[in-house]
């Protein structure tokens with residue numbers, strides 16, 4: 001155990017079902033959770049509905065004998081008004097179970113609605129832990145992307161008043177996560193890559209940050225190993241079921257890791273980019289990590305030696321902070337390149353003259369402080385200016 005780790009605890013109740021075709025058991029699983037006679041509420045989004053998967057899952061749920069109400073209206077990432085609309089449905093339908101089907105956005109929306117709908121206040125009232133969340137209708141989370149780990153975490157992200165905010169509490173943890181790699185096979189490549197990079201950033205930040213424990217390190221590093229193995233495969237063979245399964249496990253393990261240890265500066269940058277320029281979460285945090293990884297390693301090398309070992313960089317793991325930083329940066333940028341993430345194009349949407357002040361303010365906003373403070377290398381005021389310089393420099397290409 002590294003000597004900078006003090007005591008820690010673990011109070012965890014997570015139920016998982018993993019395997020190709022596992023979604024076929026959803027009716028049976030739902031019947032084991034929802035009280036007899038209570039309806040089920042299936043919450044998804046427009047993208048998933050377009051693939052026919054919502055109808056398929058609704059049919060599997062009806063096999064349980066419960067009535068099923070379906071709503072698949074969300075487009076993009078959720079806002080407080082989306083949560084409030086779905087929470088109203090929870091109040092009127094009184095479901096015995098909410099089934100969340102989709103990517104991180106749909107899962108976060110359903111998690112929030114299942115809890116907020118059991119209280120009177122709107123979603124915005126619960127932002128940043130301003131008040132305790134109501135106890136939740138049980139949620140079964142069925143991810144169709146491998147990324148956020150929302151199927152397993154106690155957090156959910158939503159926008160309100162033009163800011164990207166979060167809610168946190170044990171009420172938001174799903175009762176069951178059903179991980180079926182077949183559901184992710186049809187996901188287009190850009191989304192596959194964007195979500196996969198988010199999972200990798202989760203693994204890296206939770207394994208190295210100030211709040212890391214041996215458990216977040218174990219989950220995070222295994223997630224990173226799986227992600228580096230399988231994401232490049234999916235960039236070339238998107239229908240590879242084994243690689244899909246590997247990424248789904250990577251995302252879930254990384255979710256367990258951030259649930260224990262939080263994220264770091266890459267996520268603070270990512271949320272700032274979401275608030276200021278509307279950049280989607282995956283590319284935003286991947287760009288954030290690209291801007292801060294070398295700086296982080298150079299200032300806190302001992303937090304990154306196990307990461308280097310997990311990535312097969314045994315020599316760099318024992319090298320100077322400079323060589324370790326260079327090796328890890330090269331490895332990360334190599335992965336971003338081989339996955340075809342297109343981060344330079346994302347960086348190109350930024351304009352220092354227009355965006356510097358707003359990004360600086362967003363990085364310093366209260367909603368991003370937990371991430372800044374949990375970062376592997378302690379961050380001070382001038383560090384944030386240097387970080388923005390490096391972020392804008394990425395417009396010239398990823399060296």
Ligand SMILES: [Zn+2]
Pocket residue numbers: 148198199202267281285
């Ligand atoms: Zn993330």
